[in-house]
Amino acid sequence: NAGVTQTPKFQVLKTGQSMTLQCAQDMNHNSMYWYRQDPGMGLRLIYYSASEGTTDKGEVPNGYNVSRLNKREFSLRLESAAPSQTSVYFCASKMDRAWNQPQHFGDGTRLSIL
Amino acid sequence: SQQGEEDPQALSIQEGENATMNCSYKTSINNLQWYRQNSGRGLVHLILIRSNEREKHSGRLRVTLDTSKKSSSLLITASRAADTASYFCATDKGGGADGLTFGKGTHLIIQP
Numbered sequence: 001n002a003g004v005t006q007t008p009k010f011q012v013l014k015t016g017q018s019m020t021l022q023c024a025q026d027m028n029h030n031s032m033y034w035y036r037q038d039p040g041m042g043l044r045l046i047y048y049s050a051s052e053g054t055t056d057k058g059e060v061p062n063g064y065n066v067s068r069l070n071k072r073e074f075s076l077r078l079e080s081a082a083p084s085q086t087s088v089y090f091c092a093s094k095m096d097r098a099w100n101q102p103q104h105f106g107d108g109t110r111l112s113i114l
Numbered sequence: 115s116q117q118g119e120e121d122p123q124a125l126s127i128q129e130g131e132n133a134t135m136n137c138s139y140k141t142s143i144n145n146l147q148w149y150r151q152n153s154g155r156g157l158v159h160l161i162l163i164r165s166n167e168r169e170k171h172s173g174r175l176r177v178t179l180d181t182s183k184k185s186s187s188l189l190i191t192a193s194r195a196a197d198t199a200s201y202f203c204a205t206d207k208g209g210g211a212d213g214l215t216f217g218k219g220t221h222l223i224i225q226p
Contacts, residue, residue: 004156033213035213035216040218041218042202042216042217042218042219043157043202043204043214043216044216045212045213045214045215048212048213050212056212058212058213059215090156090157092157100144100145100162100164101162102147102159102162103157103159103214104159105149105156105157105158106156107154107155107156108155108156
């Protein structure tokens with residue numbers, strides 16, 4: 001039972017480099033999410049995809065792009081990394097749009113921008 | 115913006131004692147959820163309480179919700195060393211799939 005799988009687990013980038021964080025879920029969920037977690041800030045929503053073929057901005061979308069490649073995969077791209085994007089990134093999924101459902105999280109990607 | 119704010123930020127108790135943490139939020143909600151995060155891991159869902167519910171139990175967990183005060187509490191009874199983790203409340207404003215709004219978390223340490 002893999003659940004939500006994120007790759008890579010760790011990454012160090014230089015300012016200005018680009019990178020794509022990968023996320024895949026094997027639970028046949030329709031909705032997927034990207035959050036970032038900074039010390040003392042809790043999790044903040046970057047982008048989400050309510051269903052395959054749709055994406056929407058969350059609370060902190062600037063500097064990021066996303067792609068819902070298919071029902072299983074939802075990737076997050078940093079086009080030109082900045083030190084302020086140093087964070088732990090979590091992908092999550094849930095069954096569908098219904099509001100009374102929990103989200104399932106991956107173990108995160110720890111990203112450092114030098 | 116942070117919707118939920120947990121209190122206290124950190125809590126250290128002896129194994130076997132009960133642990134209580136609180137969460138306050140700002141806007142109306144459809145449900146409130148509690149998650150646990152072990153060090154270096156992702157969040158694990160613990161319990162969901164709907165806005166029309168006042169109390170909910172799951173094993174050693176008891177959650178209350180007071181929508182008039184915009185607050186919730188999580189009680190863990192008979193704590194164990196394995197309960198050491200950070201605990202987050204998250205609110206779902208409804209409207210479908212537009213994500214959760216998390217608080218900053220309570221870091222719980224259970225001392226043997």
